[in-house]
Amino acid sequence: MSVILTLLAALLATGACAYHRTSLRTWAIAxxxxxxxxxxxxxxxxxxxxxxxxEAAIALPLLLVDxxxxxxxxxxxxxxxxxxxxxxxxxxxxxxxxxxGFEGELFSGKPDWxxxxxxxxxxxxxxxxxxxxxxxxxxxxxxxxxxxxxELADLPPNVWEFIKKHKFxxxxxxxxxxxxxxxxxxxxxxxxxxxxxxxxxxxxxxVPNSLGPAELLLHYxxxxxxxxxxxRLAVGEEIPCFALTGPYAGSDATSIxxxxxxxxxxxxxxxxxxxxxxxxxxxxxxxxxxxxxGLAFRMYDPEHLLGDKEDLGITLALLPRSTPGLQIGRRHxxxxxxxxxxxxxxxxxxVPMSTLIGGPQMAGxxxxxxxxxxxxxxxxxxxxxxxxALRGAVAAVGAYARMRKQFGLAIARFEGVEEALARxxxxxxATAALSRATAAAVDRGEKPSVxxxxxxxxxxxxxxxxxxxxxxxxxxxxxxLGPNNYAGRAWQGVPIAITVEGANIMTRSLMIFGQGxxxxxxxxxxxxxxxxxxxxxxxxxxxxxxxxxxxxxxVSNAVRSFAMGLTGSRIGESAGDAxxxxxYRKLDRYSAALALCADVFMGVLGGKLKFKEKLSARLGDxxxxxxxxxxxxxxxxxxxxxxxDRPLLAWAFHQxxxxxxxxxxxxxxxxxxxxxxxxxxxxxxxxxRREVPPSDRLGRRVAALITAPSEAxxxxxxxxxxxxxxxxxxxxxxxxxxxVIAAEPVDRKFGKALKTGQFKSHDYLGQLAEAxxxxxxxxxxxxxxxxxxEAVFExxxxxxxxxxxxxxxxxxxxxxxLADAA
Numbered sequence: 001m002s003v004i005l006t007l008l009a010a011l012l013a014t015g016a017c018a019y020h021r022t023s024l025r026t027w028a029i030a031x032x033x034x035x036x037x038x039x040x041x042x043x044x045x046x047x048x049x050x051x052x053x054x055e056a057a058i059a060l061p062l063l064l065v066d067x068x069x070x071x072x073x074x075x076x077x078x079x080x081x082x083x084x085x086x087x088x089x090x091x092x093x094x095x096x097x098x099x100x101g102f103e104g105e106l107f108s109g110k111p112d113w114x115x116x117x118x119x120x121x122x123x124x125x126x127x128x129x130x131x132x133x134x135x136x137x138x139x140x141x142x143x144x145x146x147x148x149x150x151e152l153a154d155l156p157p158n159v160w161e162f163i164k165k166h167k168f169x170x171x172x173x174x175x176x177x178x179x180x181x182x183x184x185x186x187x188x189x190x191x192x193x194x195x196x197x198x199x200x201x202x203x204x205x206x207v208p209n210s211l212g213p214a215e216l217l218l219h220y221x222x223x224x225x226x227x228x229x230x231x232r233l234a235v236g237e238e239i240p241c242f243a244l245t246g247p248y249a250g251s252d253a254t255s256i257x258x259x260x261x262x263x264x265x266x267x268x269x270x271x272x273x274x275x276x277x278x279x280x281x282x283x284x285x286x287x288x289x290x291x292x293x294g295l296a297f298r299m300y301d302p303e304h305l306l307g308d309k310e311d312l313g314i315t316l317a318l319l320p321r322s323t324p325g326l327q328i329g330r331r332h333x334x335x336x337x338x339x340x341x342x343x344x345x346x347x348x349x350x351v352p353m354s355t356l357i358g359g360p361q362m363a364g365x366x367x368x369x370x371x372x373x374x375x376x377x378x379x380x381x382x383x384x385x386x387x388x389a390l391r392g393a394v395a396a397v398g399a400y401a402r403m404r405k406q407f408g409l410a411i412a413r414f415e416g417v418e419e420a421l422a423r424x425x426x427x428x429x430a431t432a433a434l435s436r437a438t439a440a441a442v443d444r445g446e447k448p449s450v451x452x453x454x455x456x457x458x459x460x461x462x463x464x465x466x467x468x469x470x471x472x473x474x475x476x477x478x479x480x481l482g483p484n485n486y487a488g489r490a491w492q493g494v495p496i497a498i499t500v501e502g503a504n505i506m507t508r509s510l511m512i513f514g515q516g517x518x519x520x521x522x523x524x525x526x527x528x529x530x531x532x533x534x535x536x537x538x539x540x541x542x543x544x545x546x547x548x549x550x551x552x553x554x555v556s557n558a559v560r561s562f563a564m565g566l567t568g569s570r571i572g573e574s575a576g577d578a579x580x581x582x583x584y585r586k587l588d589r590y591s592a593a594l595a596l597c598a599d600v601f602m603g604v605l606g607g608k609l610k611f612k613e614k615l616s617a618r619l620g621d622x623x624x625x626x627x628x629x630x631x632x633x634x635x636x637x638x639x640x641x642x643x644x645d646r647p648l649l650a651w652a653f654h655q656x657x658x659x660x661x662x663x664x665x666x667x668x669x670x671x672x673x674x675x676x677x678x679x680x681x682x683x684x685x686x687x688x689r690r691e692v693p694p695s696d697r698l699g700r701r702v703a704a705l706i707t708a709p710s711e712a713x714x715x716x717x718x719x720x721x722x723x724x725x726x727x728x729x730x731x732x733x734x735x736x737x738x739x740v741i742a743a744e745p746v747d748r749k750f751g752k753a754l755k756t757g758q759f760k761s762h763d764y765l766g767q768l769a770e771a772x773x774x775x776x777x778x779x780x781x782x783x784x785x786x787x788x789x790e791a792v793f794e795x796x797x798x799x800x801x802x803x804x805x806x807x808x809x810x811x812x813x814x815x816x817x818l819a820d821a822a
Contacts, residue, residue: 002044009038010051018559021110024552028059062548073544080543081531083606098375098449100519101441106587106626107520109557109595113575113584116630121638122440128186132719135166136193140721140728145198146483153338155204163201164236169208172215177230184376184442188384188435192719195388196395197728199493202385203339207285208233210377211370211501213240213294213318213357220358220369225318229292242294243281243344244370250503254367258297260315262305265350273305274352277317282343283500288331289340293319296370299363306360314366317355325349337493372447378501379438379452386459386497387435389490390428391720392730393470396486397424398706398713399733401473403740403792408751410744411473412707415696420469422699425706426651427462428716430628433652434459437631450516454624457507460497467491482799486729509613512620517598520623523550524602550599557596558683564589565686577641580633583653587629590660593684594622597667600680604673615670621663625656632656644712647701651694661691709738729795736791743788746781764789 013034017027032055039048062068102119105111124132142159155163163169171187173179182190187209195202208214214233217226232238249256258279264271279297287293299315301307319326329343353360357369401412401421411417438455441448470487471478478487498504502511518525527546533539564572564585574584598619601609609616629652636642636649664684671677694702705712721728724735750771753759759770765786772782 002039002042003047005042006035006039006044006047006051010035010055015559015563018552018556019563021552021556024059024062024548028055028063031055032059065544068548069540069544073547074540076547077540077543080527084528084531098372098447098519101444101446101448101451102630103448103450103454103516103623103627104520104522106591106623106630107516107595107598108522109553109560109592111588111591111630116634117575117637119440119444119634122185122436122443124186124189125183128182128189131180131182131186132189132193135162135168136190137721137723139163139166139168139201140193140197141723141725142727143194143197143201144483144727145200145489146485148198148200149336149338149489150481153333154340155201159201160236163205167234167236168205169236169239170214170234171209172218173230173234174218177226177234179230179234184380184439185436188380188387188439189719191381191384192388192391192435193721195385196392196720196730199337199385199389199489200339202388203285203337206381206385207242208240210381211374212242212377213292215373215377216242216294216316216357216369217318219373220316220362220365222359225357229318233292238291239286239289240292240294241284241286241290241344242296243279243284243287244296245283246279246281254314256296256298256314258295260297260299260317262299262301262303262312263350264305267350267352272352274350274355275299277349277351278347279349280343280345282329283332283341284344285339285341287328287340287342287344290328291321293321293326293344294357295319295344296366306363309364313364314370315363316357316366316369317351318357319349319351319355323349323351334496335492337489337496371449374501375447375449375452376442378456379442379448382497382501383431383435383438383455383459386463387428387431388719389463390424390431390466391717392486392490393424393466394428394706394713395717395720395722395734396730397421397470397473399730399737399740400477400795402707402737403733404477404796410707412703415700417473418700418703419696420472421703421706422651422694423469424466425648425702425716426655426694426699427466429645429648430632430652430656431459431462432716432718433631433635434628436635437627450512450519450623451627453502453507453511453515454627456501457504457512458624458628460494461504463497464494467494477796477798480798482801484729484794484797484799508620509617512624513598513616514610514620516620516623517602517616521595521598523553554596554599557592557599560592561589561596562683562686564592565684568687568690576633579641579646580636580649583629583633586653586657587626587633590622590657590664591626593664594619594626596683597622597664597680600676601667601671604676612672615667618663618667618670622660622667625660625663629653629656639715642711642715644705644710645715647698647705648712648716651698651702654692654694654698658691658693661689665689708741733795736788736795739784739788740792743784746777746785749781750777750785 010031013031014027017030022030032052035048035051035055039045039051061072102116105115139159139162142162148155167180168190170179171182171190173181175181191202191206194205214230217229229238233240246256246258258281260275260277262273262275264273266272277295277297279295295317296314299312301310301312304310306312321328325346326349327345329345331340331342334341356362398421401417402410404411412421434455438448438451441451467490471491474487478485478491481488523546527543527550530539530542530546533542569582569585569589572585572588574581574588576584601615601619605612632649632652636645639645668677668680668684671680706716722731722734724732750768753771753776754767758774759767761767761770768782768785771777772779
């Protein structure tokens with residue numbers, strides 16, 4: 001027993017040091033001292049002596065730095081250099097572009113939650129709020145999405161004019177160039193509100209403010225280019241688009257076959273150095289109406305007019321629509337969401353060097369420019385549009401489920417419908433927090449390449465889930481298109497968001513963990529960079545420091561993961577209040593598990609992990625859900641820890657943790673080296689999978705929250721256009737919702753009277769009149785039921801059409817209507 005106690009004490013001391021990440025010296029002293037004291041107390045001299053010798057044999061070579069470098073680190077440095085895959089120029093650029101924010105803490109295995117909680121609360125300025133209450137509200141009142149999507153396949157002229165006049169295209173442009181210079185949060189808020197009325201309008205506004213010429217000019221343009229274009233872009237005098245994707249290069253943007261050959265040509269009698277472009281682009285949003293086209297191509301200089309290099313790389317140019325040879329093709333038609341979108345072509349189009357964004361010195365830097373700008377644009381545009389759609393679903397489906405009755409009950413009371421409503425509410429809470437977090441990161445000056453990929457992927461995927469749930473609840477109301485259908489176009493347009501700005505399969509499989517594992521890891525990128533140090537002594541010193549820091553990091557994460565798995569994340573210091581502290585502890589556990597698995601996967605598989613996309617995707621899921629759960633906790637803190645929001649937070653948090661568990665389980669179960677897989681399972685899941693998805697009881701509380709007016713529901717519907725105007729069915733539904741709820745107890749009383757058979761009339765209004773005459777209902781109660789029934793009829797009705805109305809103008813030969821629409 002004394003031997004076991006001594007050995008156990010030594011292991012506990014080592015584990016405690018690893019758990020708390022003490023220095024190597026502290027570990028050696030603590031372990032040796034613990035072994036000596038416990039060994040003497042339990043009278044185990046021989047065991048103590050043997051353990052002390054073993055501990056000294058381990059500690060001394062590690063503490064003698066010069067010996068450690070020569071005998072341990074130097075051979076490992078050679079091995080590391082031989083097995084480390086060389087990063088391509090494209091991969092290197094992608095890794096160096098952007099910054100690392102709190103996602104780096106989540107990859108550390110020991111997040112510093114105080115760093116998250118001390119970040120300033122994202123808020124709109126007075127000017128931005130005034131814009132939301134003024135021009136954005138007015139623009140929403142002008143939108144008729146049926147007219148846009150079915151009759152015109154375009155925005156009507158008055159909407160185009162209003163957008164330009166009020167500088168919706170200039171939200172990111174500084175005031176010195178006549179733009180609005182709004183924060184990323186305001187940019188996000190505007191898009192969310194517009195998305196609740198029309199995906200076409202929201203997309204039209206988002207493109208000039210995300211990946212487009214304005215953003216590129218702001219970061220890389222010459223002063224002459226900025227002064228010329230930015231004021232015009234701000235007021236819509238110029239309409240921008242950016243042409244990147246082509247038939248042979250979609251997600252693999254670095255393989256674009258479009259070329260620009262540097263050459264000389266006489267222009268207006270003057271010999272001019274420029275380049276001759278040949279390109280074929282498609283899916284270019286705003287291309288059909290654009291007046292200035294950003295273009296990505298690969299530049300070659302065969303005559304060495306610019307220097308010694310022939311293949312200069314990806315380059316970006318800005319071409320006026322009037323450029324001779326530039327052809328704007330006919331429009332694409334993306335799933336009945338008719339934002340302006342189409343192809344662009346050109347063959348042997350000569351343009352001068354002045355069209356290069358940033359001038360000739362930026363030739364070949366296009367990929368870096370795109371990656372840096374895309375990380376910002378992707379963080380705002382699609383996540384915001386998706387968030388607006390989800391918030392709108394809460395407003396629309398929550399109200400409809402309380403109004404629509406079957407079997408004498410509001411359908412919100414049926415458990416099957418509750419399940420869908422719970423997902424709508426919980427996923428909207430999570431998506432809103434995620435969207436706000438990425439916008440706040442941009443406002444802090446970050447270029448959040450990893451969070452933007454997380455936000456784009458999960459916001460659009462959850463948009464797909466919620467759109468499906470909304471259609472399930474709405475049923476026939478949802479599938480019959482027409483002016484009063486507020487869900488059909490959203491359902492149709494879901495795949496568009498899934499495919500653009502990096503297809504979701506690629507984003508999940510390659511980008512989130514592929515970039516996060518190297519960018520966010522505290523050691524991997526630095527170790528790879530150490531290989532490029534030319535001074536051999538300095539290289540060895542740097543590698544030695546990083547190597548043993550990395551080894552300690554790995555041991556610590558193994559111990560932390562195992563210890564928190566044993567205790568169910570129920571012990572230890574953490575942030576939060578009495579309610580949320582358990583949530584922070586859960587995230588501590590899965591942060592350590594992610595860091596451990598990432599290290600083991602990269603260490604065992606090396607460069608082959610890049611091709612194990614399903615493993616990378618699952619680890620990326622863990623990082624994603626850690627980031628999303630952190631965003632929700634930050635949102636909860638920023639809103640003053642409202643008790644009313646707890647069901648939403650709890651549902652979304654438990655869903656995230658359940659997803660984390662299943663992703664880790666899938667990654668470990670499918671790891672190809674079985675002994676390693678078995679060891680990881682013991683360290684990560686010592687008692688097996690113990691997490692559970694949100695309970696039915698919790699789902700019922702979330703469903704109840706989104707189907708009745710409350711502070712929590714109002715926060716969930718922030719930035720939804722709810723003014724009950726003639727063009728806003730959802731706004732009118734929500735205005736009626738208090739009356740619908742007030743009528744429910746009266747309706748139950750009326751229903752009980754109906755069951756007695758005392759009324760002779762067979763129609764509802766006649767029965768209501770008899771109930772009033774018999775004193776079952778008083779006059780105000782009868783009036784309330786009449787008013788609610790009449791008002792609800794509008795919202796449960798569906799549109800119908802004459803057959804001629806559904807035929808296209810081309811089929812009918814209606815030249816006048818075509819001319820008017822144009």
